[in-house]
Amino acid sequence: MPARSAATGNKTLLVRNADVLVTMDGERREIRGGGLYCVNGRIAQVGPTAQLPPTADEVLDMTGHIVIPGLVNTHHHMYQSLTRAVPAAQDAELFGWLKTLYPIWSRITPEMIEISTQTAMAELMLSGCTTSSDHLYLYPNGCTLDDSIDAARRIGMRFHAARGSMSVGESAGGLPPDSLVEREADILDDSQRLIDAYHDPGRFSMTRLVLAPCSPFSVSRELMRDSAALARECGVSLHTHLAENVNDIAYSREKFGMTPTEYVEDLGWVGPDVWHAHCVQLDDEGVYLFARTGTGVAHCPCSNMRLASGIAPVRKMRDAGVSVGLGVDGSASNDGAHLLGEARQAMLLQRVGFGPAAMSAREALEIATLGGAKVLGRDDIGALAVDMAADVVAFDLGAIEFAGALHDPVAALVFCAPPKVATSVINGRVVVRDGRVTTVDLPVVLERHNAFARQLLVR
Numbered sequence: 001m002p003a004r005s006a007a008t009g010n011k012t013l014l015v016r017n018a019d020v021l022v023t024m025d026g027e028r029r030e031i032r033g034g035g036l037y038c039v040n041g042r043i044a045q046v047g048p049t050a051q052l053p054p055t056a057d058e059v060l061d062m063t064g065h066i067v068i069p070g071l072v073n074t075h076h077h078m079y080q081s082l083t084r085a086v087p088a089a090q091d092a093e094l095f096g097w098l099k100t101l102y103p104i105w106s107r108i109t110p111e112m113i114e115i116s117t118q119t120a121m122a123e124l125m126l127s128g129c130t131t132s133s134d135h136l137y138l139y140p141n142g143c144t145l146d147d148s149i150d151a152a153r154r155i156g157m158r159f160h161a162a163r164g165s166m167s168v169g170e171s172a173g174g175l176p177p178d179s180l181v182e183r184e185a186d187i188l189d190d191s192q193r194l195i196d197a198y199h200d201p202g203r204f205s206m207t208r209l210v211l212a213p214c215s216p217f218s219v220s221r222e223l224m225r226d227s228a229a230l231a232r233e234c235g236v237s238l239h240t241h242l243a244e245n246v247n248d249i250a251y252s253r254e255k256f257g258m259t260p261t262e263y264v265e266d267l268g269w270v271g272p273d274v275w276h277a278h279c280v281q282l283d284d285e286g287v288y289l290f291a292r293t294g295t296g297v298a299h300c301p302c303s304n305m306r307l308a309s310g311i312a313p314v315r316k317m318r319d320a321g322v323s324v325g326l327g328v329d330g331s332a333s334n335d336g337a338h339l340l341g342e343a344r345q346a347m348l349l350q351r352v353g354f355g356p357a358a359m360s361a362r363e364a365l366e367i368a369t370l371g372g373a374k375v376l377g378r379d380d381i382g383a384l385a386v387d388m389a390a391d392v393v394a395f396d397l398g399a400i401e402f403a404g405a406l407h408d409p410v411a412a413l414v415f416c417a418p419p420k421v422a423t424s425v426i427n428g429r430v431v432v433r434d435g436r437v438t439t440v441d442l443p444v445v446l447e448r449h450n451a452f453a454r455q456l457l458v459r
């Protein structure tokens with residue numbers, strides 16, 4: 001085995017002969033016959049294959065493939081993979097959907113969190129995603145965020161673990177049942193514990209913590225404020241759901257006497273360290289506020305369509321300079337979690353709302369990579385360039401989905417039906433090879449997952 005330096009233990013990886021390599025670098029280069037060379041999970045060279053070192057510890061020949069930066073998922077609730085297509089929640093809007101599912105979710109166990117997180121991550125990895133956030137906001141029966149973080153480490157996904165929370169139950173005018181809310185002091189103590197135990201702020205970090213009260217309709221104003229203060233003291237990001245649909249807006253006006261825009265501005269929930277999910281009903285003041293303050297948005301088109309929440313003004317946000325990334329959202333409101341497919345839906349949905357020129361395929365791909373990286377506050381993922389993380393995925397251009405579109409394989413990725421990846425590399429490690437996840441025994445995970453799902457629904 002050549003090219004490993006015995007002296008330093010450097011592990012090298014060579015990706016070569018891609019039909020086209022999409023860099024998403026400053027010049028948006030698309031390199032025919034391209035490749036890249038990585039050392040210890042960091043990209044050292046990118047360019048035509050002939051200009052790269054001839055070999056490495058691991059060599060991936062990508063002849064017949066398109067290679068792109070790993071996609072970034074900015075919003076998810078992975079435990080919901082256990083409750084897809086639940087009959088009573090199939091045709092409801094947000095609040096009715098939540099009230100149907102809360103009692104089922106109240107039976108979730110730590111093992112269920114771990115297995116559903118592995119299932120969700122495997123599905124995301126097979127769809128081209130290499131970095132994901134997950135927003136876990138209910139902790140019944142001894143569940144903790146450690147269960148999610150353990151799962152991410154086992155499967156090898158780059159992970160932003162959002163410590164969600166709910167503190168205002170039904171009896172206090174909130175939406176969730178009282179049995180699913182926590183004491184605010186406990187939430188803050190556990191947040192501090194998790195940051196101390198796991199948060200790695202450095203470049204190429206595989207685990208970061210995020211503080212994420214679930215939504216304005218399930219936590220108090222005080223918890224929003226205290227979470228922001230703690231996050232800023234510890235240097236971690238903030239995340240929540242905002243302005244998801246018209247009922248959400250009505251709740252905000254009635255309960256706080258403010259629009260969601262006014263509410264987050266009043267609480268200090270704006271800035272480059274904050275991103276909000278959905279923002280379907282964000283008003284113009286909100287768009288300009290977010291642009292001015294560097295506040296990010298997780299756009300979740302499938303979920304917005306599934307729950308009939310509306311069409312987020314992504315064209316307007318992008319034109320104003322708002323950072324927008326994609327999110328598949330929880331698996332109970334987007335019963336598929338294909339991130340490349342989500343880019344396709346983002347493009348199509350903007351066109352439904354704002355005309356055929358509202359979003360191009362290449363812009364959708366940019367939102368799915370660079371956009372997501374910016375929203376998560378990272379400068380080391382989202383592009384294939386020197387000194388970026390070796391998070392790389394490849395799709396087989398011989399797949400039936402691309403037949404007839406090979407004159408523009410980059411556009412084909414977004415226009416055509418989304419296939420699964422052939423290869424995925426995260427942090428320099430091959431986690432999908434020949435279309436199979438290498439890090440967990442997926443059939444065994446799925447069998448356990450489906451047994452848990454049955455157990456939750458049958459009771």
Ligand SMILES: [Zn+2]
Pocket residue numbers: 075076077241277329330
């Ligand atoms: Zn969500």
